[in-house]
Amino acid sequence: MSGRLRNRVREARLRLGLSQQELAARTGVTRQAIGAIEAGTMAPSAAVALRLARALGCRVEDLFWLDEEPPEIEAEVVTIDPGETEPAPGPTPVRCALARVGGRWVAHPLRGERAFATELVPADGLARPGSSPRRWRVRLLDRPEDLARTVVIAGCSPELSLWARAAETTHPGLRVRRLFANSVTALHLLRQGAVHAAGVHLVDPATGEENAPFARRLLGGQAVVLVHLGVWEEGLVVAPGNPLGVRGVTDLARPGVAIVNREPGAGARLLLEQCLAQAGVPPAAVAGFDREVPGHLEVARAVAGGQADAGVSTASVAAAYGLGFVPLRAVRYDLVVRREYLDEPAVQALLGTLDNRWVRAQLAALGGYDTTRTGEVVAELAG
Template sequence: MKQDNDLRNNLKSIRTRLGMSQQDLANLAGVTRQTISGVESGQYAPSVAITLRLAKALGCQVEDLFWLERDLPEIEAVLAKPVPAGQQTRVSLARVGGQWVAYPLIGKDAFRQDMIPADGETRIDKDKVRVRLLDDNLDTLHNTVVIAGCAPVISLWARATERWHPQLRVQFNFANSMSALQSLCRGEAHIAGTHLYDSKTGEYNTPFVRDVLAGREAVLITLGVWEEGLLVKSGNPMGIKTVSDLVERGATIVNREIGAGSRLLLEQTLQNEQIPFHAVQGFDHIVTSHQDVAQAVALGVVDAGISTASVATAFGLGFIPLHQSRYDLVILKEYLEEAPVQQLLSTLGHPMVHSQLEILGGYDISKIGEVVATV
């Protein structure tokens, strides 16, 4: 036997799952324990005879045990986020603006509730990123639409759409409103979701889109209007009705990161009430999603936080409305003619999507799908 750098195996995984030691398998296959160790470590490539014996001993097919790495294609991609140097990283992939984009599945990005399956694994080659695909079905990757945003309803829309168009895959990358726009500008997403209110002009989203995209043409399509406000414990035991009450009652809050629409709303409301930011206990206590805000209140870690009525309902919390925000989908015009994007947008008028959003509560979808601005 000799080493084969392209040969891969999961001999150890199958052996241990069956509760066998290396010696147990060696006895069944009629080889030495050193042979089993060498094959599992990739130090040796087994002969045809030994390969067949191992498969028989483990009760599986040869293809279940061994494969050639070069059997699966590699593509060149750009990374949406940095990855640790010298470390192979699980990624999901999508074709955006004529290039492959790899989204590292690290930390929270590796999960929604269940762990997200990977499309490939990165390999850093000097300044380039190579991704070894785990499947040779490129159709799925080509039919992937990437949305960056923070609204939990996006995932409902995505799943309903995938039921209607089984060949379509929607990848929802969590990002606050400003980060979503920046991701769109960098070519890492087809669509950005945003709910930013400009108190100076009274406009939703459009001023921020103009500023971030800096001359690139885009359209804004409404997903819905949601109620934003203070999440409090069920029954509102502190009797909080306004942001002023947060200070008067000594309530602690949790806040969102810079760039989040919820944080912007809190800051604007405090400024209107002439309340210094530092007067609110917990103003610098940062979490990074609507769900994190709700969980902090539900667990009693804090007394309040800014989020939406639908999130409050989902967590069984009290809700004090402060503002209605329009949540828009921002799409570069160059992506509008792409078939996967068209399929996704076409479902905004589908009753299945409407029913999923309507039952959430606190969400007005009467103008869903309307083009509200072009920039």
């Protein structure tokens, strides 16, 4: 099976802030050769490909691949209850986990609660009181050099967990810890130096600019870069088939409609407040506006369980739970990284996985999540 050679050399180079000439000097080729490789008009030799990967902090297969159609298999669908039949896929494919069991392929549909995992997190150390309430003594349960390959990200997007797992799979030795936090709290943690990066999806109501205004205001002038993870659809999650006929935020004020809301600082709550203000609907007119849950999954669970008729979340979460979705806007989800952390090998390794086709395919498979520009540096804020 043949295919065209594709590459992400340009994206990887720009993410590290390198010019074509600087990359050429690091790899021992001409600037013109770098330009031709990025344009796809020249295929590098094995030696040049290896030097490019080393200079860009990633693997050769992360930079170059053959554009081929993946193979297909037939698998036996597994249901939790033997008496049930799993609904067949509709126009939109269903994400599945696959395994070979007893010589046959079996497929576990990733729907509802099965699309997410709650697991006991392994500990890295055991803490005892230290020199002050903010300084603890920690006995390590792993080697310091292995713990140093940990990247900590704060954010509320379920996609961050998927990215973390995919990155660890493609980059053995890399460790990614995700702290659940809404966008504003994530930026505060970044400002304190408690995390390497913050995931944000915030839109300035005055200018329509995404994420950068909040980073400028909340990070106290720290030098940061904004790396694009994807564009996701945000909107109202409703019951399957939308039985109440909710078409927009004005319908949330109708009698008999109750919502569940996110906490202050969450991008989903800010979106709802902005949309209600634009529609001239006071929050007090919406039943359940003050009923808060701490995350996107909790919104979906409340609607799926009948505890609420609607709530703001994303198209990918709605799809995972088989719920209806009323789009309100598409918003950029960015990773805000302090510039001083970009030189850390673990951070470079994690960001390098955004060029990996498997990682990008996992994000794209969620639905309602555009990965066309994943990995691009969309803004740089000077300190």
